[in-house]
Amino acid sequence: MSTAISFEHVSKTFAVDGREFEALRDVNLSVERGDVYGIVGYSGAGKSTLLRTVNALERPTSGRVVVDGRDVTALNGRDLSAVRQRIGMIFQQFNLLQSRNVYQNVAYPLKLAGLPKAEILDRVEELLEFVGLSDKALQYPRRLSGGQKQRVGIARALASRPDILISDEATSALDPQTTGEVLDLLRRVNREYGVTILLVTHEMDVVRSIANKVAVMQDGEVVEHGTVYDVFANPTHPTSRRFVSSVVAHEAPASALARIRTVHTGRLVRIHVGDRESNDPFLSRIARTHGVDFNVVYGGVSELQSRLFGTLTVELLGADVDVDAAIRDLAEVAEVAELSGPRELEAVDA
Ligand SMILES: Nc1ncnc2c1ncn2[C@@H]1O[C@H](COP(=O)(O)OP(=O)(O)OP(=O)(O)O)[C@@H](O)[C@H]1O
Known part of the structure; x- marks a missing residue:
């Protein structure tokens, strides 16, 4: 070119x-x-x-x-x-x-x-x-x-x-x-x-x-x-x-996260989903492996130029040690960030 x-x-x-x-x-x-x-x-x-x-x-x-x-x-x-x-x-x-x-x-x-x-x-x-x-x-x-x-x-x-x-x-x-x-x-x-x-x-x-x-x-x-x-x-x-x-609202703004927090008190992670070639049901697989439950509390996946991308905010429920292990496994297949406190909430709106 x-x-x-x-x-x-x-x-x-x-x-x-x-x-x-x-x-x-x-x-x-x-x-x-x-x-x-x-x-x-x-x-x-x-x-x-x-x-x-x-x-x-x-x-x-x-x-x-x-x-x-x-x-x-x-x-x-x-x-x-x-x-x-x-x-x-x-x-x-x-x-x-x-x-x-x-x-x-x-x-x-x-x-x-x-x-x-x-x-x-x-x-x-x-x-x-x-x-x-x-x-x-x-x-x-x-x-x-x-x-x-x-x-x-x-x-x-x-x-x-x-x-x-x-x-x-x-x-x-x-x-x-x-x-x-x-x-x-x-x-x-x-x-x-x-x-x-x-x-x-x-x-x-x-x-x-x-x-x-x-x-x-x-x-x-x-x-x-x-x-x-x-x-x-x-x-x-x-x-x-x-x-x-302004055109893809995959990431929860701080106001939405604050509301989510009032109901979902478990640990929240933000998972960036890229264009995946495998059909590995990684969320349920990893949750099952470590005996944790999950709720998708916010997010979306969109198509752009024939490729998919998205962000999911997920609540993980279980013993801390199991949730830690699940997050480690998630990080193997996707970009993951834990949303821990108010500082993180501010960062989303920045
Ligand atoms: N001929 C000029 N003389 C003085 N300042 C100028 C001139 N042309 C542009 N500017 C200034 O340069 C800056 C950039 O202007 P420009 O029109 O390139 O911005 P823009 O991103 O296209 O904005 P908009 O979407 O409002 O058109 C502005 O602050 C504008 O006032």
């Missing part, structure tokens, strides 16, 4: 009211060709600024952004235009030309590039068919729904046959149903046209449904990155954990 975009020690400082503000701090990331790479973070984390360095709408203060082997931070004029043609961009507010119809909006970049009329006609027809808007060619943007507007935005972004599509909160203004349809379309853009997608969002659901990799940003830094499966199954940074818990 080859690298489509690499961010190398990218920092960006803005001058705000005479003071320096660091919007990006030493960002290092590699987006491979064919990836759908999600960048998540709360408002102000630096996501859009990072995204905009890819087509040099924003220039880093230091560091390099290499796109298809070319350092875009060093490009200007015609060279930069040539690289920009290889990068499509879509926006939250669609950015369509209101005075032009759907056909003209999609044709616009091709006209600018000086393509012959007949070629433009063929290309726009193909694109409108791809995004399912062939019957809307003569409509003006104000007559379209949000989802339709974003389809036009996607068709326009694909007009010059880019290798890379960058998406800045493209679904944030859409309802969940329409979001799903636009994400389906982006998935097809990735699979059928082989376009690498870098998308910024504050919705972890978007990442879960479309991305294969994810980076979590906070205060201008990438605090965690990896495959979507790894980050969802085992988020390590508190911000990632918060994002993951």
